[in-house]
């Protein structure tokens with residue numbers, strides 16, 4: 636990857652993120668947009684997957700062409716909000732295994748509290764993509780990636796929809812080997828650790844809990 640973080644500047648991504656931010660966007664459309672943006676992030680984050688040449692018989696000739704050369708992949712959404720990105724990713728990567736890490740932010744300290752971790756048993760052999768729509772202070776992403784590395788994974792990417800500069804800095808400092816892909820880079824965090832302008836609480840908007 637040439638740039639870390641990679642901030643997608645594609646018009647489709649910008650258009651969809653604008654609608655996602657809108658406070659008048661309801662749960663159904665919000666979920667659809669998260670899934671679609673995840674698909675576009677996936678397209679960019681898989682640009683370096685290795686391919687191999689094969690011969691395919693078309694109805695008229697033999698084509699020398701390329702297919703993915705069988706790298707094993709794992710998606711690891713950070714619960715809850717990361718779940719919203721899984722379907723979009725699996726649309727493009729149907730063979731990927733899915734692990735889950737449950738984290739929530741302590742509202743006062745803003746530090747992550749871990750409550751669940753279940754990863755594919757062969758995670759150490761897989762290229763891992765960690766998913767969370769929001770990278771705010773970066774505490775959740777850093778903690779999730781630390782847990783995944785403890786279980787042996789060596790190749791890890793992090794995909795978020797909106798990032799704050801504070802979160803990008805913290806994640807890059809803690810895990811400089813991790814390539815980061817984001818759909819939008821925002822201005823700052825407010826005093827409650829929310830991204831400004833952001834989109835509010837992603838988990839609540841995906842699951843309709845507020």
Ligand SMILES: O=P(O)(O)OC[C@H]1O[C@H](OP(=O)(O)OP(=O)(O)O)[C@H](O)[C@@H]1O
Nearest residue numbers: 714715716739740771772773774775838
């Ligand atoms: O970068 P950070 O400061 O750690 O903040 C980002 C985290 O906050 C949100 O989760 P939240 O704690 O709201 O849990 P939820 O997904 O269950 O709503 C979000 O989905 C990230 O996981």
Ligand SMILES: O=c1cc[nH]c(=O)[nH]1
Nearest residue numbers: 771829830835836837
């Ligand atoms: O702005 C924010 C920050 C953390 N988590 C969210 O869902 N939104």
Ligand SMILES: [Mg+2]
Nearest residue numbers: 836837838839
């Ligand atoms: Mg939340």
